[in-house]
Amino acid sequence: MGAGRGKPRALPTRPQYRASAEGGSGADPGGEAGPAWSGVGGAGDVSRPRVSGRRTGACGLLPLPPTTAPNGSSGPSHSVEWEGRSLLKALIKKAALGGEQVHILGCEVSEEEFRAGFDSSINSRLVYYDLFRDPLNWAQTGEALPGGPLGALQAMCKRTDPGPVTVALDSLSWLLLRLPCAALCQALCAMSRQHACRGGGPAAEQLCVLGLLHRELHGPGPTGALSSLAQTEVTLGGTAGQASAHILCRRPRQRPPLETLWFSVLPDLSLDLQGGPPLESQPHPDPHTPQVEPASHLTFNLHLSKREREAKDSLTLPFQFSSEKQQALLRPGPGPATSRIFYEPDAFDDLDPEDPDGDLDV
């Protein structure tokens, strides 16, 4: 996905899914074959570290704690008008208040801007990896995270302690534009595997990964790949000034598979859910354009009174050929068959009894 002269200005919309073809950028040192979403590989024992294609673990990125909040979601995917970072921060706050470790990979905004809104007790629980200041090591000061974006992601995996942990990626779009899609997916899968190896419990209950995705930036290929890795997908939208979250749940154990909720994020970053809208199928009239009666405020009258309407309806048009008219024409009338012309000559007329056409040889 890098820039290059002479390349046509079109991004490939189909990323390479083959794990081994990525030239060593895959995160797994064991060389396991098969990306997790292909369904290849058996179930395997949970405790063994080297299991090929263990689908449960790789998809165990997004557990669903038994709460009513739309938690554990993989991707608030949002658009320019309905931004999702505040929802991401609200979910981070909830995780931190629940006693989990929270690791944040910040690429798009500065650490100060991201931490704004959290109070000091929560801020002290957040472990922040700053990929905003110098992600590509242009400054050469030695302060940049080594290995670039992929190295930073892999370093995050290694540093999480055992126990419940939430990893927030702000944003997946930033990473997806700069890393090959397959490498990013592999790194995400590896994250859960390595965490499971370190901790005692199964990965599904231990690790929650939240990723923010800007919907419009990517084609269907990369978004489909990330969606298939995710247990829950939250798409943000809204109508009439109210934000809504459209939640798609791929492991519907306790929750319905498809749900839409109105929500708002309060200034202290707590989440306020307002239940599901039944209005999904009814488009709201735009409150800014009131209905206008077109026949009002005219200087002429467009309406008919009752009498006028009756007179109009009873009128027969002159060229309307009704059966009565037809009979009248077919029946010879009592009057003279030919018409007559009555002419009164005045003083200046010169009446000549001769036929004016008499000299014609007709």
Added chain:
Amino acid sequence: MFPELNNLLNTTPDRAEQGKLTLLCDANTDGSFLVHHFLSFYLKANCKVCFVALIQSFSHYNIVGQKLGVSLTVARECGQLVFLEGLKSSVDVFFRAQAEPHPLQFLREANAENLQPLYEFVREALKPVDDGEAAWRCPVLLVDDLSVLLSLGMGAVAVLDFIHYCRATVCWERKGNIVALVHDSGDTEDEENNILLNGLSHQSHLILRAEGLPTGFCRDVHGQLRILWRTPSQPTTQRDRSLTYQYKIQDRSVSFFAKGMSPAVL
């Protein structure tokens, strides 16, 4: 600067905000009047301005600036304005020794992967002066425009990286502002431009979008301006604020009015 636009944006040169990225976008029309507005606005606000002008010559901007009440020549001489004239200096690239860095070096390189030299130029131009007196209020980077970088062979991600580094340095580190113009060709097949436009939209605090009228050209209404205020990280209980106005460009000013309320029509 256009006083009516200042009123719509609820800002004046004295009260200019800092640390913001403003995205200018035009679709089916010419949005360069917005560039002239912000150039004169920030010069009047006593900010140090670095203007990466890749589209027009210095004299063009100077002539328009004089109509709006600023002199770019004077600003450049006293050090307030650092002007990179793309049209002229792009030729210099080929007549320099290759080892010397040049902001438009990517024109010469076969495999230019990033715009780091251009970023270094901006960083150097907006470096705070350490002579004790705070001469200028805050640094401002103005780019006209970013779409031409795509046409010159850079990829969308390279341009996004350039703006990312500029944001980190100018907006975050030095509490300055960035204003950049991107064209929206409306062509859904131009994926690079769409990635650039959408990627910048997500990072912007203010988006000004000048659109041509959908019904075609008009003598009295030159286009429509959509203004979208965004707060990329702060929670808002409702969607970001958005306004739409129509405008007419005159010789020295631009007049704005609500949709359908052009003085020629009323």
